[in-house]
Amino acid sequence: MSEQSEFEVAYRREKTARHAAEAILEEKTRELHRLNEVLVEANATLMAQQEQLVQTEKLASLGSLSAGIAHEINNPLAFVTSNINALNKYAEMYIGLTTLLVAVDEPLPLAIANKLKEIQESKRDIGYVVNDTRLIFTEVQSGLERVRDIVASLKTFARTNPGDRADVDINQAIHDALKILDNELKYKCTMDVQLKPLPPIYCNISEVGQIFINIIMNACHAIGAEGTIKIRSNYGDDIRVSIEDNGKGIPDDILPQIFDPFFTNKPLGEGTGLGLSVSHGIVENLGGRIKVESKVGVGTRFTLIFPIEQRVEARQ
Amino acid sequence: MRGIVFTLLVDMLEEQQGLAFLNSVLAEADLPSGGAYTSGGNYELSELNEILSCLERRLEIPVEFLLRNYGEYMLLRLAIMFPGFFEVDNLKTFLLSIDRRIHVELRKLYPDSSLPSFNYQDRGENGLTIDYRSSKKLCFLAEGLIEGAAKHFNSECSLIHSTCMHRGDDNCTFELEFYERTE
Numbered sequence: 001m002s003e004q005s006e007f008e009v010a011y012r013r014e015k016t017a018r019h020a021a022e023a024i025l026e027e028k029t030r031e032l033h034r035l036n037e038v039l040v041e042a043n044a045t046l047m048a049q050q051e052q053l054v055q056t057e058k059l060a061s062l063g064s065l066s067a068g069i070a071h072e073i074n075n076p077l078a079f080v081t082s083n084i085n086a087l088n089k090y091a092e093m094y095i096g097l098t099t100l101l102v103a104v105d106e107p108l109p110l111a112i113a114n115k116l117k118e119i120q121e122s123k124r125d126i127g128y129v130v131n132d133t134r135l136i137f138t139e140v141q142s143g144l145e146r147v148r149d150i151v152a153s154l155k156t157f158a159r160t161n162p163g164d165r166a167d168v169d170i171n172q173a174i175h176d177a178l179k180i181l182d183n184e185l186k187y188k189c190t191m192d193v194q195l196k197p198l199p200p201i202y203c204n205i206s207e208v209g210q211i212f213i214n215i216i217m218n219a220c221h222a223i224g225a226e227g228t229i230k231i232r233s234n235y236g237d238d239i240r241v242s243i244e245d246n247g248k249g250i251p252d253d254i255l256p257q258i259f260d261p262f263f264t265n266k267p268l269g270e271g272t273g274l275g276l277s278v279s280h281g282i283v284e285n286l287g288g289r290i291k292v293e294s295k296v297g298v299g300t301r302f303t304l305i306f307p308i309e310q311r312v313e314a315r316q
Numbered sequence: 317m318r319g320i321v322f323t324l325l326v327d328m329l330e331e332q333q334g335l336a337f338l339n340s341v342l343a344e345a346d347l348p349s350g351g352a353y354t355s356g357g358n359y360e361l362s363e364l365n366e367i368l369s370c371l372e373r374r375l376e377i378p379v380e381f382l383l384r385n386y387g388e389y390m391l392l393r394l395a396i397m398f399p400g401f402f403e404v405d406n407l408k409t410f411l412l413s414i415d416r417r418i419h420v421e422l423r424k425l426y427p428d429s430s431l432p433s434f435n436y437q438d439r440g441e442n443g444l445t446i447d448y449r450s451s452k453k454l455c456f457l458a459e460g461l462i463e464g465a466a467k468h469f470n471s472e473c474s475l476i477h478s479t480c481m482h483r484g485d486d487n488c489t490f491e492l493e494f495y496e497r498t499e
Contacts, residue, residue: 001336009339010330016352017323024356 051256052289066261070151077151081144088137095130102126150274167200168208170241170306171233176205177212184217188226195233201306207282214275215243215302222247222300238288239306249296258292317361317452318429321390322353325367328389337374345370358428361452380456387460388467395468407471408444408494411462412436432458442495448488453481455488462490472496 001009101116108116120126174195178185185191219229222245230244250258257263259280264273283290287307294300329338342351345366349359368379375382395402401418404410415434422431432450439445448458459475466473472495479485 001339003336006336006339009343010335013339013342013350013352016350017354020352020357021354024354028356 073147073151077144077147081141081148084137084140084144088141091133091137095133098126098130165202165204168203168205169200170198170208170239171195173205173208174212174231174233174241176209177216180209180213181216181220184220185229189220189223190226190228192228192230195231196235198233198235198239199308201239201286201308203286203306208286211279211282211304212241212243214279215304218275219243219245219247219300219302222249224248227299235308238308241304241306242301243304244299244301246299249298250292250294250300251296255292255294259290317359317364318355318426319353319357319359320355321364322349322359323355324390324393325364325386326351326353327393328386329371341367341370341374383454383456384460384463387457387462388464389460390457391461391464392468402468406494407466407469407473408492410465410469411444411446411492412438442493444492444494446490446492448490449481449486455480455482458488459490462492 102120107113174193178191178193216229216231223229224247227246231241232244233239233241254263259276260273261277262273263277280290283304283306288305291303291305292300293303326338326342329341345351345363347363347366349357349363353359368382371377371382372379377385401413401421402410404413415436419431419434422429430451432448432452432454435447435449437445437447448455450458455477459477462473462475474493474495476491477488478491479487479489481488
């Protein structure tokens with residue numbers, strides 16, 4: 001065989017080898033791409049789980065802190081409330097007495113008559129003091145009720161005891177919440193509720209009701225003058241309830257904080273910032289989770305996911 | 317068997333015996349792959365045996381010598397291709413790193429490769445016993461690789477192949493003694 005022929009044989013062999021190498025490279029590249037996709041997905045899952053873990057840890061530590069605060073506030077709150085109620089009754093008696101005294105026609109001893117005249121001519125006459133006293137009591141009692149509600153929410157947030165659990169129809173809890181909120185919703189929200197029959201879950205109905213009250217109330221607040229709240233329920237591997245509004249939406253930068261206790265973007269005095277953190281705690285205790293999707297100017301959708309198969313220990 | 321074993325063998329034959337010899341050996345061996353090897357591919361061990369039988373006939377050199385010679389050539393080429401594996405102080409450290417480091421790295425590169433297993437018995441500064449196990453029974457190639465490593469590290473060592481799978485033993489045993497180079 002000539003030298004040229006030898007080279008031709010070698011060339012053909014090398015060409016075949018090159019084609020084989022190219023095929024291997026292509027296959028490996030495809031495999032690498034696939035593995036990279038798996039890795040990206042695993043990374044995203046890991047990040048989400050890490051975020052969830054941080055949130056859980058944060059809520060767990062805040063839960064024990066809240067339990068302590070709630071306990072400490074509850075005792076003085078009880079006697080302050082009781083004393084204010086008693087003081088209110090006594091004040092009413094004094095007001096009655098003063099009114100009678102002013103209305104007396106009979107001549108009074110001179111010293112008393114002068115003192116009474118002095119009081120009546122002071123900057124704040126008796127009528128103003130009476131009215132203001134009543135207003136002050138009303139405001140103080142309203143403030144105390146608000147503190148009591150916050151403490152009650154804190155206790156729910158810190159709750160470790162599952163409480164009175166039973167087989168609950170989630171749709172019933174939604175209907176109950178809508179009944180309670182009817183007054184708030186009827187003037188500005190069009191309700192679009194489509195609930196499919198659901199299997200029962202083992203939980204505390206008042207806790208679950210509280211979740212729906214919190215989220216529906218938030219949806220109502222997010223809606224300006226008027227809007228629509230869509231509520232859907234269905235089930236497959238788990239029970240899903242979505243509550244969607246076409247309100248102002250939640251900005252991306254505050255979305256990660258909405259489940260933080262005491263976080264609120266409502267005007268001062270209008271929100272405790274505990275509603276969503278309490279809801280989050282309740283859903284987590286049931287082994288579920290809450291998903292939030294929101295776009296500013298478009299609206300927000302909360303999806304509550306409850307496992308159907310309740311853990312055996314939850315039933316014990 | 318990993319393609320690199322074949323591509324380096326083909327390179328060696330071409331360099332040492334010429335292109336015409338290589339072409340005729342590959343033609344005579346009548347290989348399923350046609351001898352068109354690529355390092356990323358996998359080929360049957362029988363192809364290596366066919367080539368070695370052909371070489372044994374043509375060169376009148378026993379297969380075990382051919383394998384030792386090839387092992388030495390292979391190691392020196394691997395040292396150029398994968399210098400990171402050879403960044404150790406001496407021959408003994410390198411041999412100890414084969415199973416613990418090099419095979420680990422090779423499994424990352426070629427997850428489906430079946431590598432031989434090495435068990436070591438460190439007999440002090442100058443002595444090392446290696447138990448070699450492989451379904452392919454390429455112990456003479458391993459011997460050549462050790463000899464090539466000795467050359468690469470400019471070391472002297474004696475190797476006694478005291479038990480051998482080709483003689484019916486369960487594994488091959490290489491008893492190595494390392495010497496100070498006297499030149």
